[in-house]
Amino acid sequence: xxxxxxxxxxxxxxxxxxxxxxxxxxxxxxxxxxxxxxxxxxxxxxxxxxxxxxxxxxxxxxxxxxxxxxxxxxxxxxxxxxxxxxxxxxxxxxxxxxxxxxxxxxxxxxxxxxxxxxxxxxxxxxxxxxxxxxxxxxxxxxxxxxxxxxxxxxxxxxxxxxxxxxxxxxxxxxxxxxxxxxxxxxxxxxxxxxxxxxxxxxxxxxxxxxxxxxxxxxxxxxxxxxxxxxxxxxxxxxxxxxxxxxxxxxxxxxxxxxxxxxxxxxxxxxxxxxxxxxxxxxxxxxxxxxxxxxxxxxxxxxxxxxxxxxxxxxxxxxxxxxxxxxxxxxxxxxxxxxxxxxxxxxxxxxxxxxxxxxxxxxxxxxxxxxxxxxxxxxxxxxxxxxxxxxxxxxxxxxxxxxxxxxxxxxxxxxxxxxxxxxxxxxxxxxxxxxxxxxxxxxxxxxxxxxxxxxxxxxxxxxxxxxxxxxxxxxxxxxxxxxxxxxxxxxxxx
Amino acid sequence: xxxxxxxxxxxxxxxxxxxxxxxxxxxxxxxxxxxxxxxxxxxxxxxxxxxxxxxxxxxxxxxxxxxxxxxxxxxxxxxxxxxxxxxxxxxxxxxx
Numbered sequence: 006x007x008x009x010x011x012x013x014x015x016x017x018x019x020x021x022x023x024x025x026x027x028x029x030x031x032x033x034x035x036x037x038x039x040x041x042x043x044x045x046x047x048x049x050x051x052x053x054x055x056x057x058x059x060x061x062x063x064x065x066x067x068x069x070x071x072x073x074x075x076x077x078x079x080x081x082x083x084x085x086x087x088x089x090x091x092x093x094x095x096x097x098x099x100x101x102x103x104x105x106x107x108x109x110x111x112x113x114x115x116x117x118x119x120x121x122x123x124x125x126x127x128x129x130x131x132x133x134x135x136x137x138x139x140x141x142x143x144x145x146x147x148x149x150x151x152x153x154x155x156x157x158x159x160x161x162x163x164x165x166x167x168x169x170x171x172x173x174x175x176x177x178x179x180x181x182x183x184x185x186x187x188x189x190x191x192x193x194x195x196x197x198x199x200x201x202x203x204x205x206x207x208x209x210x211x212x213x214x215x216x217x218x219x220x221x222x223x224x225x226x227x228x229x230x231x232x233x234x235x236x237x238x239x240x241x242x243x244x245x246x247x248x249x250x251x252x253x254x255x256x257x258x259x260x261x262x263x264x265x266x267x268x269x270x271x272x273x274x275x276x277x278x279x280x281x282x283x284x285x286x287x288x289x290x291x292x293x294x295x296x297x298x299x300x301x302x303x304x305x306x307x308x309x310x311x312x313x314x315x316x317x318x319x320x321x322x323x324x325x326x327x328x329x330x331x332x333x334x335x336x337x338x339x340x341x342x343x344x345x346x347x348x349x350x351x352x353x354x355x356x357x358x359x360x361x362x363x364x365x366x367x368x369x370x371x372x373x374x375x376x377x378x379x380x381x382x383x384x385x386x387x388x389x390x391x392x393x394x395x396x397x398x399x400x401x402x403x404x405x406x407x408x409x410x411x412x413x414x415x416x417x418x419x420x421x422x423x424x425x426x427x428x429x430x431x432x433x434x435x436x437x438x439x440x441x442x443x444x445x446x447x448x449x450x451x452x453x454x455x456x457x458x459x460x461x462x463x464x465x466x467x468x469x470x471x472x473x474x475x476x477x478x479x480x481x482x483x484x485x486x487x488x489x490x491x492x493x494x495x496x497x498x
Numbered sequence: 499x500x501x502x503x504x505x506x507x508x509x510x511x512x513x514x515x516x517x518x519x520x521x522x523x524x525x526x527x528x529x530x531x532x533x534x535x536x537x538x539x540x541x542x543x544x545x546x547x548x549x550x551x552x553x554x555x556x557x558x559x560x561x562x563x564x565x566x567x568x569x570x571x572x573x574x575x576x577x578x579x580x581x582x583x584x585x586x587x588x589x590x591x592x593x594x
Contacts, residue, residue: 103577338578353512373502390545
C-alpha cells in the first residue's frame with residue numbers, strides 16, 4: 006500500500022513502529038502533489054517547510070517523546086493565517102499577504118506535531134459552492150464521471166481545495182471553514198469525511214473573517230476516526246476569540262465504535278424537497294436502514310421554517326461580509342490601486358480591482374440590506390427568521406438525538422454548469438445553511454458512488470456541543486456503508 | 499419587489515467603495531434585483547412577536563482588566579502595508 010493511502014491512525018502506528026519515517030511520509034505526499042498539480046488544489050506549496058517539520062518529528066520518534074499528530078502531513082485552507090507563509094483567501098486583494106502571526110487552530114495542530122504541506126485553494130473569500138470563484142483558478146475534483154470521462158467535476162466549495170486534496174491523497178487531512186456548508190458539501194461531493202463543529206468550538210482568531218456569526222473552523226479526513234482525532238486538536242477555548250466556548254473538549258475518538266442502540270434519529274419532512282434526484286433520496290433511505298440495523302430508532306420530525314433558511318442566510322451572510330470586508334482599503338495590507346486621485350478614488354479602485362465578481366456581488370447585496378431605509382425590512386427580518394429556524398431545531402431535539410439528511414441536493418456537477426446563475430449556485434447549500442444559522446454541529450460521511458461514479462454521502466446534524474453523538478453515529482454509518490472507492494483506482498499510483 | 503435602477507446600483511457601489519463603470523452599473527441593477535426578489539419571499543412569514551437573533555453563541559462576554567497585554571510590533575503591523583514611511587502608513591493626500 007502506498008504511504009499516501011494510509012489513514013492518519015495507520016500512519017501514526019507505522020511511524021511508532023519505525024516502518025517508515027515522517028520525512029518519507031511527507032515526501033510521499035509531496036511527490037503526489039507534483040503528480041496531480043493539474044487538480045490545482047494548492048495555491049502555495051510549502052514542501053521544504055513540511056520536510057523540516059517532519060525531520061523534527063523523526064527526532065521525537067527516535068527519542069520516544071512523540072506528539073499526538075507527530076509527522077502527519079496536513080493541508081491548510083488558504084483562509085487560515087500562517088506565520089511567514091502567504092495567505093491569499095484566493096483573492097487578488099491579498100495575493101501577496103504574508104501574515105506575521107499564526108491562527109489559533111493551525112498553531113494547535115502544528116503544536117501537536119502535524120506538518121504543513123501548503124495552502125489549499127478555495128472560493129474567493131470562501132464565497133462559493135464549487136471552487137470556481139478563486140482568483141487562482143478552479144479546483145478540479147479527482148473523481149470522474151463514468152458517462153462523460155472528459156468532463157471536469159467541481160469539488161464543491163468553498164473548501165474545494167481541501168476536499169479535493171484529501172480525496173486525491175495529496176494530504177492526510179485538511180482544515181476547512183464552514184459558513185453555510187463549505188466543509189460538509191465539498192466533503193460529500195468528493196467522498197470524504199468533513200466536520201463543522203458547534204459555533205464556538207474552534208477559535209476564529211487568525212481566520213480571515215467572512216460572516217462572523219456563521220463562520221466556524223473544522224476538519225476533513227478520509228475516516229470518521231481520523232476526523233475525530235484532528236478535531237481533538239482543532240477545538241478549544243481561546244482568549245483571543247470572545248465567542249469561543251470555554252467548554253472542555255472531550256476526546257472525540259472515544260465516541261467512534263460506541264453502540265448507537267436506542268439513539269433516536271430525526272428525519273425532517275421538509276428536507277424532502279421538490280425535484281430532489283432519486284439517487285439522493287435513495288441514499289438517504291439507505292442511511293435510515295443502516296441506522297435501524299444498528300439499533301437506532303427513527304423519528305419523523307418537522308423543521309417548518311426550512312424553506313426560509315436560504316433567503317435568511319443570503320441576507321445575514323452578505324451583510325456581515327460587507328462589514329467584514331470593509332477593512333480591505335489598500336492602506337494597511339493587500340493590494341493598492343492608486344491612479345493619482347483622492348483617498349476615496351484609491352479605495353474604490355483598489356476594491357474594484359482586488360475583489361472578484363461574486364465578492365463584489367455579496368458586498369453590494371450586504372451594503373444594500375444594511376443601508377438606511379432597508380435595514381429593518383431585510384436585516385432585522387432575517388435575524389427574526391433566524392430565531393425561528395433555531396427554535397425549529399430546539400423543538401426537534403425534544404424528540405430525537407440527532408438528525409439525518411442529505412448533505413447536498415446533487416452529486417458533483419461539471420465545472421461551468423452553474424457559475425452563471427447565482428441563485429442556482431446558492432441552492433447547493435439548501436441542506437447545510439440551516440445548521441450554520443442555528444450554530445449546530447454537522448458531519449458528512451461518504452457512503453457510495455452513484456451509477457455515474459460520483460460520490461454520495463449523508464449529513465448528520467447534532468445538538469449544540471454534541472459532536473460526540475455525531476462521531477458515534479457517523480462511525481456506525483461508515484461501518485455499514487463500507488465506502489472504499491479510490492478516485493485513481495486503476496491509476497499506477 | 500425591489501427593482502434596482504442603474505442610478506441605485508451606482509449609489510450602492512459608492513456606499514460599498516467599489517468603483518463601477520456605466521456598463522457595469524447597467525448589469526449590477528438586474529443582478530441585484532434578481533437576488534433581492536428571491537430574498538423577499540421572507541416577507542410572507544409573520545415575525546411580529548419574534549426577537550431578532552444576532553448570534554447563536556450563548557456566551558456571556560468575559561471582562562478583563564484594561565491593561566496592555568502585547569505591543570511593540572510596529573514592524574509586524576507595517577509589514578504588509580502597500581506603502582509606509584518612518585513608521586506610518588502612507589495614504590493619498592487627505593487634507594488640502
